[in-house]
Amino acid sequence: xxxxxxxxxxxxxxxxxxxxxxxxxxxxxxxxxxxxxxxxxxxxxxxxxxxxxxxxxxxxxxxxxxxxxxxxxxxxxxxxxxxxxxxxxxxxxxxxxxxxxxxxxxxxxxxxx
Amino acid sequence: xxxxxxxxxxxxxxxxxxxxxxxxxxxxxxxxxxxxxxxxxxxxxxxxxxxxxxxxxxxxxxxxxxxxxxxxxxxxxxxxxxxxxxxxxxxxxxxxxxxxxxxxxxxxxxxxxxxxxxxxxxxxxxxxxxxxxxxxxxxxxxxxxxxxxxxxxxxxxxxxxxxxxxxxxxxxxxxxxxxxxxxxxxxxxxxxxxxxxxxxxxxxxxx
Numbered sequence: 001x002x003x004x005x006x007x008x009x010x011x012x013x014x015x016x017x018x019x020x021x022x023x024x025x026x027x028x029x030x031x032x033x034x035x036x037x038x039x040x041x042x043x044x045x046x047x048x049x050x051x052x053x054x055x056x057x058x059x060x061x062x063x064x065x066x067x068x069x070x071x072x073x074x075x076x077x078x079x080x081x082x083x084x085x086x087x088x089x090x091x092x093x094x095x096x097x098x099x100x101x102x103x104x105x106x107x108x109x110x111x112x113x
Numbered sequence: 114x115x116x117x118x119x120x121x122x123x124x125x126x127x128x129x130x131x132x133x134x135x136x137x138x139x140x141x142x143x144x145x146x147x148x149x150x151x152x153x154x155x156x157x158x159x160x161x162x163x164x165x166x167x168x169x170x171x172x173x174x175x176x177x178x179x180x181x182x183x184x185x186x187x188x189x190x191x192x193x194x195x196x197x198x199x200x201x202x203x204x205x206x207x208x209x210x211x212x213x214x215x216x217x218x219x220x221x222x223x224x225x226x227x228x229x230x231x232x233x234x235x236x237x238x239x240x241x242x243x244x245x246x247x248x249x250x251x252x253x254x255x256x257x258x259x260x261x262x263x264x265x266x267x268x269x270x271x272x273x274x275x276x277x278x279x280x281x282x283x284x285x286x287x288x289x290x291x292x293x294x295x296x297x298x299x300x301x302x303x304x305x306x307x308x309x310x311x312x313x314x315x316x317x318x319x320x
Contacts, residue, residue: 026148027155044169045145045152046133046176053137071147 008088011051014041016060016077016085023064023076026052060084122162123150126169132177174203227302231256231272231280238305238312239278247302253320255297256280261290270296270317278310282317 008016011033018024018032030043052075055061060081064074077085126149130142152165160168227250234254237243256272259279263269268284282298290296297320304315 026144027151030148030152031155042168044172044176045148046169047172048148049141049145050137050176050180053141071143072151073144 008084009051011041011043011047012055012060013085013088014043015048015051015055016081016088019061019075019077019081020085023074025072025074027072029075055081122153122166129173132173134180137180170203174201226251226253228253230254232274232276234280234305234314235274235276235278235311238307243302243305243307243312247305250302252300252302252314253297254300255295258290258292258294258296260292263287272296274311276311278312280312280314281308282314284317284319288319 014033014037015029017036018029024032026045026048030045030048033041033043052061056063058080059078061075062078064076066072066074123146127142127146130138130145133142149165149169152160153162227247229247229252231254234243234247234252237246256274258270259273260271261268262271266286268286268288268290269281270284270288270290271279271281274280282300298314298317299320300314300317306313306315
């Protein structure tokens, strides 16, 4: 595969993952990212929208018009975004398999002898 | 959270968004304000107002400087560069917010005191010029008492005006006032309410 693995920054990956179930507005994305990461990634509006800007420019997400009077903007994955997310998840899946084969996970969890 | 405190927070956040480049602000400022507002509004999280602010201010120096320096592209910054950037921008934010708050305080302190007559106030309300003339001022006036009504712990005193419309003061306490006597009163102009027959001033104090 010509594409480099894990090329998405962590925040961008988290946002794509948050949008994988349904379209969401800014604060819904922030909450979903916190929930998905067990509160390890807590985005501020600044971090969120600078990443959203990049994702829009890369064509991985798109904005949808719901209600012109609402200041909230809703975003969803594009087909390209779904493909990139799927490739990222494949990378992580393969990495986990490899780590298990090498018993790295067990070492980290302290049960390997 | 009180709506005034919340709207003040959003107001300050809106000012801080000026740290981002103009092109970025033009696209995202309104929706960022809305997201910040949603964070403050959400009572289901344990963040609280200060938690929302801490999260926002911790990130703002980095995300704003990244937008300025790289037009949003990812860059690697070493620990010291990050530290310097955070320190500089945090200092600017603190000084800016301090100046803003101090400015508001000074503005409040600079509110004028207006000596007026009851007739002037009654006329101004009829002419629709009351709030523009006296809305931001503390009003001092004297007037002859036309009637006194006591209701629970509130006293309503109507003043004679020689007009078909008049001025009534609401004192948030029991005061002793006699019809025909002259009372000196202080009242915040912003608390005035328009009645069909004149002006009702809330939170009056004997002067």
